Amino acid sequence: xxxxxxxxxxxxxxxxxxxxxxxxxxxxxxxxxxxxxxxxxxxxxxxxxxxxxxxxxxxxxxxxxxxxxxxxxxxxxxxxxxxxxxxxxxxxxxxxxxxxxxxxxxxxxxxxxxxxxxxxxxxxxxxxxxxxxxxxxxxxxxxxxxxxxxxxxxxxxxxxxxxxxxxxxxxxxxxxxxxxxxxxxxxxxxxxxxxxxxxxxxxxxxxxxxxxxxxxxxxxxxxxxxxxxxxxxxxxxxxxxxxxxxxxxxxxxxxxxxxxxxxxxxxxxxxxxxxxxxxxxxxxxxxxxxxxxxxxxxxxxxxxxxxxxxxxxxxxxxxxxxxxxxxxxxxxxxxxxxxxxxxxxxxxxxxxxxxxxxxxxxxxxxxxxxxxxxxxxxxxxxxxx
Numbered sequence: 001x002x003x004x005x006x007x008x009x010x011x012x013x014x015x016x017x018x019x020x021x022x023x024x025x026x027x028x029x030x031x032x033x034x035x036x037x038x039x040x041x042x043x044x045x046x047x048x049x050x051x052x053x054x055x056x057x058x059x060x061x062x063x064x065x066x067x068x069x070x071x072x073x074x075x076x077x078x079x080x081x082x083x084x085x086x087x088x089x090x091x092x093x094x095x096x097x098x099x100x101x102x103x104x105x106x107x108x109x110x111x112x113x114x115x116x117x118x119x120x121x122x123x124x125x126x127x128x129x130x131x132x133x134x135x136x137x138x139x140x141x142x143x144x145x146x147x148x149x150x151x152x153x154x155x156x157x158x159x160x161x162x163x164x165x166x167x168x169x170x171x172x173x174x175x176x177x178x179x180x181x182x183x184x185x186x187x188x189x190x191x192x193x194x195x196x197x198x199x200x201x202x203x204x205x206x207x208x209x210x211x212x213x214x215x216x217x218x219x220x221x222x223x224x225x226x227x228x229x230x231x232x233x234x235x236x237x238x239x240x241x242x243x244x245x246x247x248x249x250x251x252x253x254x255x256x257x258x259x260x261x262x263x264x265x266x267x268x269x270x271x272x273x274x275x276x277x278x279x280x281x282x283x284x285x286x287x288x289x290x291x292x293x294x295x296x297x298x299x300x301x302x303x304x305x306x307x308x309x310x311x312x313x314x315x316x317x318x319x320x321x322x323x324x325x326x327x328x329x330x331x332x333x334x335x336x337x338x339x340x341x342x343x344x345x346x347x348x349x350x351x352x353x354x355x356x357x358x359x360x361x362x363x364x365x366x367x368x369x370x371x372x373x374x375x376x377x378x379x380x381x382x383x384x385x
Contacts, residue, residue: 042379045379046072046074048375052375054074055075055251055253060287060290061290061363062294072085076088077250077251078253085248087285088250088367090283091245092282092354094346095342096281097280097343099223101329103219104143104211105309105310106226108306117138117139118136119134119210123206123210126181126185129185130188132189141193143203144197144327145200146196147203148195149185149189149200149206152200152205163256163257167268171270174272175275177208180205184200199316201276204279226301233284235285236282244270245270251369253265253371254268254349265370271348280345280347287365289352289365293365309326310328311326322334329343336384338384340355340356341357350369351370352368354366355384
């Protein structure tokens with residue numbers, strides 16, 4: 001979910017709930033965190049992020065035919081001084097969107113829905129009022145952010161309660177997907193469906209509801225059955241309303257939104273992620289994220305037709321000429337001309353990125369345990385360029 005952009009993937013469009021809002025699995029060869037060879041620059045970029053104020057940074061690079069490399073810098077826990085570890089879990093925010101889009105496309109491949117179906121077809125009457133009309137919005141427009149629907153995480157009341165000083169009173173509140181949609185449709189749409197592009201977390205809350213309607217199961221159940229279990233992503237989960245983090249994991253730190261005395265840093269590790277839902281609630285590890293994106297891009301999760309649709313991109317905005325958006329998947333051109341595919345994600349106290357080359361042969365996943373500092377673009381540039 002996103003409240004305002006943070007520098008995750010240049011320029012980032014994360015599903016952050018706070019400020020700051022692969023062909024085969026990665027090789028299981030001996031991994032090393034030694035900053036040698038190609039990965040020396042990547043390790044230096046992690047260390048630079050810590051020097052800029054990130055408590056702890058974590059990354060894993062995976063490349064076909066080479067050992068997996070794990071890098072880290074800083075601490076996982078500011079109180080105990082425990083260092084970050086390669087197996088640590090963290091909240092991945094909008095990276096959840098790629099999992100959700102993959103399930104939608106699998107359902108299309110099975111003939112259970114079509115990207116040209118309207119939202120009204122699956123969720124009758126839900127998207128109505130204030131100029132919103134689910135009869136005019138397709139599932140494709142949800143997945144590529146051309147629906148025009150207002151981004152519920154920009155609602156001023158929601159921001160104050162969820163991302164600002166109200167966080168401490170409301171951190172354990174439960175939100176239903178339909179309530180989040182109603183919050184969005186309380187606003188007029190930003191534009192007519194298909195007329196423009198704008199990132200909106202509301203789109204993927206609706207996509208999650210469509211999965212539930214089409215399958216009879218919550219979207220998280222389908223993600224687990226179709227993706228997590230087949231790929232052996234044991235460190236990845238859909239927490240629902242669970243407020244705690246699985247072990248091992250570190251802490252998450254935030255300065256929250258709005259004026260904070262002396263930019264006070266808060267421990268925001270525990271929270272009810274239903275405020276993010278199918279737009280950004282998932283938890284994972286760097287290793288699992290690399291395995292997921294490598295498998296996806298290599299065609300292990302989708303037939304060719306659906307993968308082609310997922311990787312058919314649109315420009316985002318004129319301020320982001322090197323970033324294009326497909327269906328829950330972004331294409332990013334780096335300064336050296338290389339193109340990588342993936343997604344960024346942010347949620348309270350956690351900023352993540354996961355990208356891979358188009359063939360899935362080279363992947364990088366990273367996490368900062370903060371939401372106010374650090375440049376993940378620099379880490380990606382160091383790894384791929």
